[in-house]
Amino acid sequence: MPTIALVDDDRNILTSLRMLLEAEGYKILAYTDGVSAFDGITNDPPDLAILDIKMPRMDGMELLRRLRQKTEMPVIFLTSKDEEIDELFGLKMGADDFIRKPFSQRLVVERVRAILRRSAPREAQAQVEDSSKIIERGKLKLDPERHTCIWDGKQVTLTVTEFLILQALATRPGVVKSRDALMDAAYDDQVYVDDRTIDSHIKRLRKKFKVADNNFDVIETLYGVGYRFKE
Secondary structure, X not given: OXXXXXXXXXXXXXXXXXXXXXXXXXXXXXXXXXXXXXXXXXXXXXXXXXXXXXXXXXXXXXXXHHHOOOOOOOEEEEEOOOOHHHHHHHHHHOOOEEEEOOOOHHHHHHHHHHHHXXXXXXXXXXXXXXXXXXXXXXXXXXEOOOOEEEEOOXXXXXXXXXXXXXXXXHHOOOOOEOHHHHHXXXXXXXXXXXXXXXXXXXXXXXXXXXXXXXOOOOEEEEOOOEEEEOO
């Protein structure tokens, strides 16, 4: 079973999440602060990390920033209801999902399953044959089976969510994809995200490609409609 890293300074939440996820068969690595979590995750990388935002020594945002310098593993943030700005900032930094406190155990299990299902190797997901083929669009080369993205010969490292959004756009160049359509492509039906979530992922995608090519402009915004990949 996959390994999940839990990072939260609230020992009650840490214990309850650990018991819940271990009961589902997952291996759990638990940390009470960002500093120890960074060292532990770097030395023993999990398949998924669940991070609290507000923590002493190193908060969840700084931990995510440092982890993103080394890995694109899926990350779920735990956040309070009044931390909307933190959510948007976290998405821009590369978080894959958010769970708001207080949360139900069922919700946590569903989100974890959804994220791990999306990040699993394509051959293990019983995807249709076409989705596992390499997609080449001009300078872009996407390999869904290996989860690799190349732009003009340069590697662009994407999170699971970013990859799925880009794949949905590049599969049909010129076709406008609404935010709802991109949500369906990147998230399971039981996971609700709003328009700003998709917008944040698109902004981060553009930023990553701009690093590889400052003239990158193939993801177009059609205001009030959605996005498309240039033909």
